[in-house]
Amino acid sequence: MDNLLFSKTHEWVKIDNDIGWVGVSNYAQSELGDIVYVELPKIGDEFTQFSKFATLESTKAAAEVYLPLSGTISEINKELVSNPQWINESPYEKGWLVKIKIKDFKEKDNLLNEDAYREFIEEEKEK
Amino acid sequence: MLTDNSKKTPLYTNHINSNAKMVEFFNWLLPLEFSGILREAKACRSNCLMFDISHMGQIRIKGDNSEAFLQELTANDVSSIKPNGLQYNLFINSQGNIIDDFVLYRLRNSFLCIVNACNKDKVLDWLNKRKFNDLDIVDETENNAFISLQGPNSQCLLENVVGVGLDDLSYMNFLDLDLGGVKLTISRSGYTGEDGFEIICPRYYASNLWEKIKEGRGRVIPDLGGLGARDILRIEAGYPLYGNDIDETTNPLEASLKWVVKYNSKDFLGKEKILEILRKGIERKRVGFIMEDRGVPRKDYLIYSLQGSVVGKVTSGTYSPNLDRFIGMGYIDINFSYENTPIIIDIRGKSFRAFVHRYPFIKTRVKS
Structure with a gap:
């Protein structure tokens, strides 16, 4: 979980030069429960920060996933289509959703680091 | 919560x-x-x-x-x-x-x-x-x-x-x-x-x-x-x-529960209406369906014919871990209710292929 940044909608991004790996947090996958279906965007699709780019469906519900930083989709984790349970089993590694070419690094300021995210979850749980 | x-x-x-x-x-x-x-x-x-x-x-x-x-x-x-x-x-x-x-x-x-x-x-x-x-x-x-x-x-x-x-x-x-x-x-x-x-x-x-x-x-x-x-x-x-699948807007005949209704051997409240429905014939029926590909059918999703007209609505759906298929049930126009009829389920604006399948989807093992 090195250098991950989180959104308040429970996505994470790991920045590697100008590429961001994106997935959902461990908290998000455990709240969703067993994920059975993943709908990912196409390579080349462009999204602005915090806009919807994917849909995850668990046995309970469909959940929209929002992109933590603006960017262009450069790669998708195709394996998830037939192995959606990887998001539950390994949300920060095998369960990554997409890679993006980051458009604006200043947007990082709108995200939480790991400690701040952990505090945010605790507050959410108390609600 | x-x-x-x-x-x-x-x-x-x-x-x-x-x-x-x-x-x-x-x-x-x-x-x-x-x-x-x-x-x-x-x-x-x-x-x-x-x-x-x-x-x-x-x-x-x-x-x-x-x-x-x-x-x-x-x-x-x-x-x-x-x-x-x-x-x-x-x-x-x-x-x-x-x-x-x-x-x-x-x-x-x-x-x-x-x-x-x-x-x-x-x-x-x-x-x-x-x-x-x-x-x-x-x-x-x-x-x-x-x-x-x-x-x-x-x-x-x-x-x-x-x-x-x-x-x-x-x-x-x-x-x-x-x-x-x-x-x-x-x-x-x-x-x-x-x-x-x-x-x-x-x-x-x-x-x-x-x-x-x-x-x-x-x-x-x-x-x-x-x-x-x-x-x-x-x-x-x-x-x-x-x-989900039955309520006060559904009758037992269209709900595929005709086997429960003993209109030949007893009187009961609503029997006249049931006999009338029997005479006229039902227009829609609760059926099961299996998705061709991955995609979760959920309550209230619309069912279309291959020609593109609305022919029904999903009432329940899920991923079946015992079959590794996505399955569901819903009410469908009687003309499309036959085994293996190809249908389309609209999932968030996208078309997913499915076909009518009799239930149970699994082999039941209740003891008689």
Whole structure:
């Protein structure tokens, strides 16, 4: 979980030069429960920060996933289509959703680091 | 999320101690899942799964005329229930639509209706408005816990726990048992399509009994199941859920529950309307379907013909871990209700191919 940044909608991004790996947090996958279906965007699709780019469906519900930083989709984790349970089993590694070419690094300021995210979850749980 | 006035079953503390994820279901706090919905749904068909179903309404009807009363208000033939028998039945209104689907126990001097939690108050009201003077209609829901044990290993496990052989207990029958002074009613019945048992247990002993079964015996240790697995299992078995697949806008003929309606052998409220529907023929029918590819069909999604016209609506759907397919049920134009008819399900604006398939989707293993 090195250098991950989180959104308040429970996505994470790991920045590697100008590429961001994106997935959902461990908290998000455990709240969703067993994920059975993943709908990912196409390579080349462009999204602005915090806009919807994917849909995850668990046995309970469909959940929209929002992109933590603006960017262009450069790669998708195709394996998830037939192995959606990887998001539950390994949300920060095998369960990554997409890679993006980051458009604006200043947007990082709108995200939480790991400690701040952990505090945010605790507050959410108390609600 | 959880409101203060939600009701706890006698097994609430057991569930919390087992780290269940709890959910509110028609004002009851119930386990949604324990070890994971998919895992639980698989365990039921390979081992056995124990559920807390204490939220189900228990309505007892006592009095000399209780049989005549129930005959008048229900679709199935109450007179055909043998002593210690159970029957799947429907309360029907004057429009011929379904007020509730329920299981009726013929007890020694009374009847017990196991009704849906969402319908209990409505059914009580319906019955009380029509009751004869000498009848007693009593809501006994909160006197008891109701535990369901389902799956191929449930007989072996339950026999060991209660110390009584269950070979002679056949499907849709029950026996009364005295377990060291505790009176249990054990029926061979369920909502999963597997062999299994449902146990009515006095409130004070429920937590004990749950723990005794949970501990397991020999090599059989049950898995614990929540509402999530229960929903998957009943869809795999093709059983309707009130509020999704049947309600007061559906009649039993279009709901594929014609087998319950004994219009040839008895009179009942709504029979005229049912006969009229029979004469005219139904326009839509509840059918099952299997998705060709991955994609979760959910309640209220529209069903299209290949030509692109709307021909129906999904009422239930899920991923089936036992089939590794996405399955569902819904009402569909009668012309498209035949086996293998290709259909399209609209999932968030995208077209997914599916085909009509008779239920049960799985091979049921209930014992007769």
